Each structure stands twice: as C-alpha cells, then as structure tokens.
Amino acid sequence: METLTILHSVLRWLLLIVLIVAVYKAFTGMQNKSAFTDSDNKSGLLLTILTDSQLIIGLVLYFMGPWGLKNIQNQGMAVVMKDGFQRFFAVEHILMMLIAIVLIHVGRAKSKKANDDVAKHKMAFWFYFIALVLILASIPWPFRAGFESLGWY
Ligand code: HEM
Structure with missing residues (x-):
C-alpha cells in the first residue's frame, strides 16, 4: 500500500505537467486560431491515460488504504467529518x-x-x-495546515 501511495504522490507531478501543457496548447491554439494538430490530440490522449491511472490507484487507496473507507468504518462518519485531515481524504x-x-x-x-x-x-x-484549478486546490500540499507530514513527492 505504501508503494501505491508513493506512486500516487509522484504521478501528481507528471499529471500536472501534462495538464498544464495541454491547457497551454489549447489556449495558444484558441488565441492564434491555429489548426488542431495530431500533437494536440496526443497530448489529450496522454492526459486521459495519466488521469485514469491516477484514478485507479486512488480508488485502490480509498478502498484498501488507511485513510479511505477503512477509516470511516473504524472511526464512524461523525468523528471523521469533525477532523480536517480525515474528512479531506474520506x-x-x-x-x-x-x-x-x-x-x-x-x-x-x-x-x-x-x-x-x-x-x-x-x-x-x-x-x-x-480541472487544473480543481486539482491544484484538492492536492494535500505539505504547505497546507494539517498536511505538513505529507511529502512533495
Ligand atoms: C486525479 C488527480 C489526483 C491527484 C493529483 C492526487 C494526489 C494525491 C496526493 C499528492 C496524495 C498524498 C500522497 C502522500 O504523500 O501521502 C493523495 C492521497 C490520496 N489520494 Fe489522491 N490524487 C488524485 C486523485 C485521487 C482519486 C480520484 C482518489 C480516489 C478515488 C484518490 C484517493 C487518495 C487517497 C485515499 C489518498 C490517501 C493515501 C494514503 O495516504 O493512504 N486520489 N492524492
């Protein structure tokens, strides 16, 4: 489970880079009214592959890891909802x-x-x-209060 958490954590960077590139390409393409090229299509494809990989790992972590469903079952939803860290992952x-x-x-x-x-x-x-704004806002960055124990990678 620890390996999956590390993979999920590292994959965030790859996903963010590919997502930022896709946003940039789409923005400049829109502004310059340029052709939608094979490279634009491929960057969208790579983005969905990385996103789905992150989703699959996230689902395994949620259903089998310590901070998802198991924590809700052990603590009870009322307790989990009162704690910022536990509510975040649940x-x-x-x-x-x-x-x-x-x-x-x-x-x-x-x-x-x-x-x-x-x-x-x-x-x-x-x-x-x-999607980029939502993802940036929903990553447990170590500079966020309560998440200092989590790493950058
Ligand atoms: C798609 C974008 C996503 C990004 C960028 C992302 C990023 C992260 C990061 C950086 C962590 C902290 C890892 C650590 O250092 O401990 C984390 C934890 C976690 N994520 Fe995600 N995540 C994403 C999607 C998801 C999804 C869709 C799910 C569930 C279906 C999910 C479930 C979890 C769980 C359960 C943890 C806690 C892992 C643990 O410590 O046991 N994530 N995520």
Whole structure:
C-alpha cells in the first residue's frame, strides 16, 4: 500500500505537467486560431491515460488504504467529518478529483466532436483549465495546515 501511495504522490507531478501543457496548447491554439494538430490530440490522449491511472490507484487507496473507507468504518462518519485531515481524504479529495477527472474526459470528448479547430481548442481549454484549478486546490500540499507530514513527492 505504501508503494501505491508513493506512486500516487509522484504521478501528481507528471499529471500536472501534462495538464498544464495541454491547457497551454489549447489556449495558444484558441488565441492564434491555429489548426488542431495530431500533437494536440496526443497530448489529450496522454492526459486521459495519466488521469485514469491516477484514478485507479486512488480508488485502490480509498478502498484498501488507511485513510479511505477503512477509516470511516473504524472511526464512524461523525468523528471523521469533525477532523480536517480525515474528512479531506474520506470526502473532499475523492469528490473534487472525481469531478476534475470527469471534466478532463468531457473536455476531450467535446474537443474531438467539435466542428472546427478553434472550437476544438476552446472546448479543451475550458474543461482542462477548470480541472487544473480543481486539482491544484484538492492536492494535500505539505504547505497546507494539517498536511505538513505529507511529502512533495
Ligand atoms: C486525479 C488527480 C489526483 C491527484 C493529483 C492526487 C494526489 C494525491 C496526493 C499528492 C496524495 C498524498 C500522497 C502522500 O504523500 O501521502 C493523495 C492521497 C490520496 N489520494 Fe489522491 N490524487 C488524485 C486523485 C485521487 C482519486 C480520484 C482518489 C480516489 C478515488 C484518490 C484517493 C487518495 C487517497 C485515499 C489518498 C490517501 C493515501 C494514503 O495516504 O493512504 N486520489 N492524492
């Protein structure tokens, strides 16, 4: 389980880099009204692969790790909800990340289906950008109060 936690933690950086690149590419494509290239399509594909890998690892951690379902069963939901750290992993992290993952998938699907290239970039930009904001806000960064014990990688 510890190996999976490390993998989940390290994968955050890869996912963030690919997501930021995809947002940047979509933004410049939208501004410059440039063609939606194979490289744009591939960066969206890589993004969904990384996102889904993070989701699978996250689900295993949630159902089998110490801070997800097991903690709710052991402590009871009332106790978990009163503690910021426990509530974060039991409810907030999974909920916000699931929304972000759905946005990434919808963004890619809508971008693929859009009629013209500017619309493709526009769809990708807005969905990926909102997902990026949600992900940045829902990562247990070690500078956040209560999460100092967690590492940067
Ligand atoms: C998609 C973007 C996601 C990112 C960037 C992300 C990032 C992280 C990070 C950085 C940690 C802290 C790891 C550590 O140092 O201890 C963490 C923990 C955790 N994440 Fe995620 N996560 C994501 C999605 C998810 C999803 C979708 C789930 C559940 C389905 C999930 C479940 C968990 C759980 C249960 C932990 C606690 C692990 C433990 O310490 O046992 N994550 N996540």
